[in-house]
Amino acid sequence: MKLTSKLIMLASAAALIFTAITSPVYAEQAPYTVTNGNELDAESYKGFKLFRNWCARCHGTYGQGMVGPNLADSLNVITKKSFFNTVKNGKAGTIGSMPPWKTNVKVMEGRDHLYSYLKARADGAIGVEKPKKAKK
Numbered sequence: 001m002k003l004t005s006k007l008i009m010l011a012s013a014a015a016l017i018f019t020a021i022t023s024p025v026y027a028e029q030a031p032y033t034v035t036n037g038n039e040l041d042a043e044s045y046k047g048f049k050l051f052r053n054w055c056a057r058c059h060g061t062y063g064q065g066m067v068g069p070n071l072a073d074s075l076n077v078i079t080k081k082s083f084f085n086t087v088k089n090g091k092a093g094t095i096g097s098m099p100p101w102k103t104n105v106k107v108m109e110g111r112d113h114l115y116s117y118l119k120a121r122a123d124g125a126i127g128v129e130k131p132k133k134a135k136k
């Protein structure tokens, strides 16, 4: 290989690395924080409490699944928008059927919190265990 082509290759490699380092990261920020293994921020902890009250009887105490699907798995697949829609309108599918929650103000207003808790479960930030509320 000629020296000039080697130099060109080197220069383009350097340019690539430079772009990789300087490009901003657009990844969505996690909607929760977990500290000391099982301590959730206040909002996500609210989500856990709502989950326990309204969802756990079908989806398992920590979302691990029962008659309803494992939501820790689901939240790695479905979008936040689809989560919001499904909770609002319910879902009838191959697994079974879930009632709509649109008339339940607590659930409807807590969808963000529910999502945060379940996202923490989906990311494995918190396991199949009882979370605590982080002290500040």
Ligand code: HEC
Pocket (backbone or CB within 6 Å): 051, 054, 055, 056, 057, 058, 059, 067, 068, 069, 071, 074, 078, 083, 086, 087, 091, 092, 093, 094, 095, 096, 097, 098, 099, 101, 107, 114
């Ligand atoms: C009466 C039982 C029951 C309750 C209570 C229940 N669900 Fe469900 N849910 C189901 C079933 C069954 C499905 C699966 C429907 C299908 O696809 O066959 C489901 C599906 C879902 C899905 C879609 C999962 C996916 O992969 O598409 C989401 C999200 C969900 N539930 C969230 C919730 C939340 C949040 C609550 C509490 C507010 C809740 N569910 C309460 C039974 C229930």
